[in-house]
Amino acid sequence: MPNTPILEVRNLHKSFGNLHVLKGVSLKIARGEVVVVIGPSGSGKSTLLRCLNYLETPSSGEIIFQGEPIDPRTNLKQVRQEMGMVFQSFNLFPHMKVLHNVTLAPNLVRKTASKTAEEAALELLDKVGMAEKAHSYPPELSGGQQQRVAIARALAMQPEMMLFDEPTSALDPEMIGEVLDVMKKLALEGRTMMVVTHEMGFAREVGSRVIFMDEGVIVEEGTPQELFENPKETRTKEFLSKIL
Amino acid sequence: MEFRWDLVWSSMPTLLSGAKLTVQLTSIAVFFGIIIGTFAGIARLSKGPLRFLAAAYIDVIRGTPLLVQAFIIFYGIPGLIHRPIPAYLAGVLSLSINSGAYVGEIVRSGIQSVDKGQAEAALSLGMSNYQTMRHIILPQAFRRIVPPLGNEFIALLKDSSLVSVIALEELVRKGQIIIGRTFRPFEVWLAVAMIYFVMTFTVSRLVNYVEKRMNVNA
Numbered sequence: 001m002p003n004t005p006i007l008e009v010r011n012l013h014k015s016f017g018n019l020h021v022l023k024g025v026s027l028k029i030a031r032g033e034v035v036v037v038i039g040p041s042g043s044g045k046s047t048l049l050r051c052l053n054y055l056e057t058p059s060s061g062e063i064i065f066q067g068e069p070i071d072p073r074t075n076l077k078q079v080r081q082e083m084g085m086v087f088q089s090f091n092l093f094p095h096m097k098v099l100h101n102v103t104l105a106p107n108l109v110r111k112t113a114s115k116t117a118e119e120a121a122l123e124l125l126d127k128v129g130m131a132e133k134a135h136s137y138p139p140e141l142s143g144g145q146q147q148r149v150a151i152a153r154a155l156a157m158q159p160e161m162m163l164f165d166e167p168t169s170a171l172d173p174e175m176i177g178e179v180l181d182v183m184k185k186l187a188l189e190g191r192t193m194m195v196v197t198h199e200m201g202f203a204r205e206v207g208s209r210v211i212f213m214d215e216g217v218i219v220e221e222g223t224p225q226e227l228f229e230n231p232k233e234t235r236t237k238e239f240l241s242k243i244l
Numbered sequence: 245m246e247f248r249w250d251l252v253w254s255s256m257p258t259l260l261s262g263a264k265l266t267v268q269l270t271s272i273a274v275f276f277g278i279i280i281g282t283f284a285g286i287a288r289l290s291k292g293p294l295r296f297l298a299a300a301y302i303d304v305i306r307g308t309p310l311l312v313q314a315f316i317i318f319y320g321i322p323g324l325i326h327r328p329i330p331a332y333l334a335g336v337l338s339l340s341i342n343s344g345a346y347v348g349e350i351v352r353s354g355i356q357s358v359d360k361g362q363a364e365a366a367l368s369l370g371m372s373n374y375q376t377m378r379h380i381i382l383p384q385a386f387r388r389i390v391p392p393l394g395n396e397f398i399a400l401l402k403d404s405s406l407v408s409v410i411a412l413e414e415l416v417r418k419g420q421i422i423i424g425r426t427f428r429p430f431e432v433w434l435a436v437a438m439i440y441f442v443m444t445f446t447v448s449r450l451v452n453y454v455e456k457r458m459n460v461n462a
């Protein structure tokens with residue numbers, strides 16, 4: 001089924017109590033696409049991403065991943081294995097060495113033998129330039145290093161798709177580049193990615209599509225070129241004029 | 245009346261045999277307390293109906309005196325089940341159940357002190373709730389639980405004196421027995437106090453040591 005999208009979201013709503021955060025979001029992502037989500041603070045970008053793997057339970061709507069509707073009672077764990085997530089605050093496990101951070105989930109969830117998991121982990125750590133720190137503990141690493149390990153940890157599950165929620169926002173400026181470089185590498189490999197970010201350079205360079213969100217809805221979407229050079233909606237223009 | 249050191253020394257063997265029971269009761273109670281408390285603490289944070297059961301258990305036990313709990317178990321329940329409960333079992337039961345409630349609160353706050361992002365990262369990798377608790381949350385909570393758990397152990401060492409009322413010959417009860425024979429309360433209670441202090445002081449040093457060791461490889 002080469003034409004079915006890897007992910008489809010239909011009319012997604014999410015409220016926290018009285019606060020209506022997502023007000024009917026629908027989107028499709030094709031295999032190999034790098035979708036960049038931008039929008040002002042509080043517009044619901046994180047909430048959208050977190051609904052996709054049910055870290056937040058949607059209030060209504062449907063999320064179809066690889067042709068199957070996600071259902072917390074049946075396939076959620078399976079879906080999460082196939083949908084890696086990278087967080088703004090890294091969330092590495094501080095009580096485990098870097099290597100163990102990467103092997104843990106394959107070991108427990110995929111039941112990969114320790115030796116195989118370790119070899120794969122070292123390869124991934126090498127890919128993100130962190131092989132030398134395999135035996136360090138996360139608190140000993142810089143933010144950029146931690147985030148690269150977090151990316152390796154997510155990759156270790158061999159996900160079909162990766163979610164990134166502002167992966168460079170918590171980093172000192174001089175470390176942003178090293179993380180973006182890793183992400184570009186993944187994009188060039190043809191991985192399906194959905195990235196919330198304020199890094200417009202990244203969006204232009206590797207984004208196949210940019211989605212602009214405001215107040216819980218998708219206001220406009222298009223190729224980076226279309227959206228950055230020729231925004232149609234006033235809200236998009238206003239937002240872009242503020243950040244570019 | 246002059247102070248008789250010789251009485252302090254001569255009561256030591258008897259008192260120490262009582263102290264042995266005190267340590268035994270307390271250790272067993274803390275052991276079961278940790279097991280009960282871990283379940284109670286996790287249950288309190290769960291979403292299911294067990295949450296209310298755990299909350300009720302913790303609130304009721306912490307809201308009533310240990311002495312009364314021991315009375316209920318030793319004098320009350322045998323009337324219900326028509327057979328006596330041996331003093332030792334009653335002592336262990338009341339101390340364990342009591343300790344479990346306090347440990348439950350310690351475990352709950354330890355778990356809550358672990359950043360929410362930790363569980364989210366684990367779940368996002370496809371780990372189950374159990375795996376997340378077992379491999380990610382509890383090991384991190386444990387570091388923060390050790391100091392208050394040490395305090396709980398010390399508190400229980402002292403509070404175990406209350407089960408002397410159900411005829412268990414732990415440290416305080418042995419003291420009373422010696423006084424009944426010698427009529428020298430000052431020397432005997434002083435000796436009892438000294439033994440309690442040595443025990444609690446040792447435990448608090450031990451906890452400090454463990455705490456330091458854990459911080460080294462954090």
Ligand SMILES: Nc1ncnc2c1ncn2[C@@H]1O[C@H](COP(=O)(O)OP(=O)(O)OP(=O)(O)O)[C@@H](O)[C@H]1O
Pocket residue numbers: 016019021039040041042043044045046047048
């Ligand atoms: N768990 C929650 N409980 C209550 N309100 C929440 C919760 N999570 C998010 N919100 C609210 O939902 C709204 C959207 O938040 P969200 O984090 O999705 O925005 P965002 O677009 O990611 O913003 P930012 O760029 O600042 O990260 C905000 O008003 C936020 O306060």
Ligand SMILES: [Mg+2]
Pocket residue numbers: 045046047165166
């Ligand atoms: Mg956000």
